[in-house]
Amino acid sequence: MSFDSVVLIKQVPDTARVTGKAMNDDGTVNRSALPAIFNPEDLYALEAALEVKQRHGGTVTAITMGPPPACEVLRDALYMGADRVILLTDRRAAASDTLATSYILSCAVRTVGKVDLVFCGRQAIDGDTAQVGPQCAEKLGLPQITYLEEIVAINGRQIVARRNIGNGYEVVECAMPVLLTVTDTFQEPRPYAAKAMLKCKHARSRLELEREAAQSMPGSDEKARAAAVDQKAAELKRRGLLIEQWTLDDIHADLAWCGRDGSPTKVKRIQSVVLKGSGHEQYQPTEGDISRLVHQLIEDHTIG
Template identity: 40%
Template sequence: MKIIVCIKQVPDAKDVRLDPKTNTLAREGVAAIMNPFDRHALEEAVRLKEQLGGTVTALSMGPPQAKEVLLEAISCGADEGVLVSDRAFAGADTWATSYTLAKAVQCLGAFDLILCGKQAIDGDTAQVGPGLAAQLKLPYVTCVQKTREASAAALRVERMMDDGYDVVQLPLPALLTVVKDINEPRVSSLKGKMKAKKAEIRVLSAADIKAEPQCIGLAGSPTKVARVFSPEPRGNRKMFSGTAVEQVTQLVAEIQGYL
């Protein structure tokens, strides 16, 4: 089974801030990590490879420094890493990103399964996975919490719902987006780290994937961020100070005042 895992390098959530001039995330000076949901997608891909045989290719779209998360993916069990990187991709929205990833997947050749995290923590749209499936005309299931059965021809999975879960069977090739409940990602082994140290990341440009200039980056993005702002605080607020015990005492007294 040939599996492709889409991985995104994102700013560490605790350091995220917005640039008020560009209405985009300020990434300079902010630590970058592998998107947490993608880590679970990678783990599921490696488990399927161990069960059915085959290969796992980690695919990312981003600046040159995104090679770091691809090397990390190799240290955790991926066989190779491919980075789609070009200045022309800058400013891409979810549609342009889905298009670019689809062109990259087509460039890589035949595959059986694409795995993505449910969403990226920097955008939280959950649109790229389904968008990629639509671009490639693949059957797909989102929010997968468990793989029940897997073969070279089909998968049976559980899709998380608000009131439980659905059991869905779909033929391959297909695409899945996964939630954190699906597994517990492994830690890089020493052998994996040594493999990653020797690995070469393949880099594909816009020309390499034969992307149409009008469909990528800012020019190919039908959505634009018009304004970013913090919502105005609502209601009455009180701030308590002091030690934890003192703050709890003040809070209890405040609550009792409403009883």
């Protein structure tokens, strides 16, 4: 029996490698100072889906919601072995909070059609809420297994999975279809396959082709650029290298649930917190000083 999986992958700013001022003066994120990367735990989610395909057959579809540069993570997914990749991009989805994001992603999963397993990372390193996976499961009416670290077995349509519960693990069993959120304690993601890289480095979405045409044909009129894009898109499609691009209309999303209108979370204030040492105190290795230190740590709620 083979299984069809969908993996939700997100492109995120690399918060560990800041190359300039991380925050703008208005409190928004300075994206140019943060290189964009594949959300780390989503690599493990993709690995889990590819592992199912390797053991049982089936297909792996990767979906990302974001602006055209997010195609980078879709190409990475192709290099690792995904069969199909979809860029979900629409200006009307901007300013979506997790509720709107999960609504939009769940509409996309439904649009894919028959799906046995939906994989997400446990958490994205920018938004950091870990809400999108569980919210998608709720909207899709699927059971969920969170903190997945091993697929122990698949027996018929029952999946046996090991969950990381912090100080140990738990083995659970669930009927498919099911949504799983994957942690970085799952087996290491596989490297890119050289053959897939050589082929799929040419994969582009239509929006990327439009951007490239604008750069390579400066001064040309709109009609000429559109014709060049049409020609290139047709050629990529013939070679199976045109990245599918969906809008909110393609997934039949109700606009009232998307973007700012569909987002009950309102950001009232953004504060950039910089942690600085405000001085130091010295303690001698005496009973009195150690007792003073312990009392101070209890008062600060550092220990207690």
